[in-house]
Amino acid sequence: MMMTAGMAANAAPAPDSFADLAERLLPSVVNISTTQTLKNADKGLDMPQFPPGSPFEDFFKNFMDKHGGGNNPDAAPRRATALGSGFIIDPAGLVVTNNHVIADADEITAILQDGQAYKAEIVGRDTKADLALLKINAPTKLPAISFGNSDEMRVGDWVLAIGNPFGMAGSVTAGIISARARDINAGPYDDFLQTDAAINKGNSGGPLLNLKGEVIGINTAIFSPSGGSIGIGFAIPANLAKPVITDLQKYGKARRGWLGVRIQSVTDEIAESLGLKEQRGALVADVSPGGPAAKAGIKKGDVITRFDGRDVSEMHRLPRIVAETPINREAEVVLWRDGKKLTVRAVVGELSDAEETEQAKAAEKPSAKQDAGQTAIAGLGLSVAPLSPALRERYDLGNDAKGVVVTEVKPTGAAADKGVRPGDLIIEVSQEAVKSPADLAAKIDAARKSGRKSVLLLVQSEAGVHFVPLKIDATSSSKKDGGQ
Structure with missing residues (x-):
């Protein structure tokens, strides 16, 4: 294939050699050596197992005790070493490396190209980005890149x-x-x-x-x-x-911007449900009360398509964009809501450790039994019931729970395909609150009669609050069980 003139102008020529570049850069790269003390009580070597009375039993026991293994409480602790790399970014001795290179180290040594070794102190570390900054004290200025x-x-x-x-x-x-x-x-x-x-x-x-x-x-x-x-x-x-x-x-630590939203990807089904022409942006599944997003008027069901002048082409981009935004900056946020584009302004907060490490509950719920008065939502493959003291206790639902409870999910239905389980709460349909099983059935029937191919449910599960797009059967209708 022939290269055009424009392509040739933009392409850097292949170098004849990297020797000059390597010679200039090598003095700025250091070797990182770490040492960690391993206590034999929980890190010792395992003694090979032999039949009782074997002549090898005493031999290996003496060997393991002598070399710090086995269960000898008086054995000396062992020291483990690991190797990595880093590079100098400041002549005063600041060195960048990965956090995992120096994690759990008792001692860190930086070795320069000329063989000089210096003890390194940790200036700061960040596990999320896997970065660490070290400081070495050398008698002269060091070559930095x-x-x-x-x-x-x-x-x-x-x-x-x-x-x-x-x-x-x-x-x-x-x-x-x-x-x-x-x-x-x-x-x-x-x-x-x-x-x-x-x-x-x-x-x-x-x-x-x-x-x-x-x-x-x-x-x-x-x-x-x-x-x-x-x-x-x-x-x-x-x-x-x-x-x-x-x-x-x-x-000494990383400070990241915080918006205060839980987000999920925009799938083709979600885009169709919301009237988006293309699959893009980050769908807001939940908003932290009192957070920057809540104060800016961002709501559940909004799709964030642009943040602080940067496009959010997919959900995964938003956390990085927000994290990189300076704290306390007022950022312009472009949203898709109710079939329209609108713009709000949010003052970026600081992400705390608690918010960054929040984890969802993973406890298993007991299986559901058939409930009197439950309503089967035809076309979705699930049945729901109103909140009751018995259901709150069965599924460990708080007093602030809203919506209707999923009591049964057909194995081959649309709900099962999307991971909906008994005990989940359906809070909204197409961004409208659900007050009862009859209300849910009516909204599904209305969507079906209007020619909609899918509906967007807001579901609260063990994984948190998130949107679930479900295809609906154009010929089915909902019915109430007789309590059998």
Whole structure:
């Protein structure tokens, strides 16, 4: 295929050699060595098992006791070491690495290219972004490298990775950016750069660099069935890392923006239910009382399509955009509500540890029995009943519970396909409150008669409050059971 003149103008030429660049950058990359004391009481070696009276029994018992294993309470604690990489960002001795490289370490040592080793102190760390900032005290200024603009990197651009794979200090590998915005389920702000530059164990925390010698990523993870490089490595983008590193230097922790919403993806069915022309944005499933979103007038059922001048093309983008927004900034939020676009302004708050680590309950509920007076919602494959003291007790529902209770779900119905379970509460249908089973049935029948192919239910389950789109049968109608 012939390359056009425009494409040729934008493409960087392949270098004849990376030698000059590597020579300039290597002094700024350090090897990280950590030491952790393992108490033999819970970390000791397991003694091999032999039949009683075996001649090997005493031999191995003496060996294990001597070397700190087994159950000898007087055995000396063992020390474990681990290796990683980092890079200097300030001549005064500030070093960036991954948090997982120095996690649980008793001692951290940074080793420079010339072999000089210095004890490193932790300035700050952030588990969510897997970043840590260290400080070493050297008698002279150290060679530092700077961050580049990772947003400018394109798939196919050349990159270098420098680090300490398998303890082999100062290793340089070259490759390209293979993909952008990878979500590997490592954390809530996943937006990794993917590269085929060889990255192995020990490379974690080292820099991924462009041809200008700027850090555009921090090597963090690999995909490998064997544990070695197969050309699929992942790096934290510099533009995600820079504000976190700045916060770690100033406050010792990362400070993130907070909007106060629980969100979920917009599927094709949800988009059709809400009248959206395309599948995009973040659907608001719940709003924290008194939070920035609530104060701005954002409601359950709104779809956030743009935040502070940045498009929310998919749900996953919103948490990162909000997290990167300066605290106390008044941000413009573009919403889709009731078939219309509207704009509100929200003052971004600060995400607290409690809000960041909130987890849903995972207790199993008892199975449902047939309830007198329950209503079967035909076409959805479920039955519901009004809230009652017995149902509140059976499903552990609080006094503030609203809506109707799902009492039965047919295994082959639309509700079962979407994960609806007995004990869930249906709070709204198409963003209108549900007051009784008859009210729910009427709203479903009305949607069916108007030609709607699906309805959007607001459901409260063990996983929290979320929207569930359900297809409806155009020929079915709801009926009330006789209590048999």
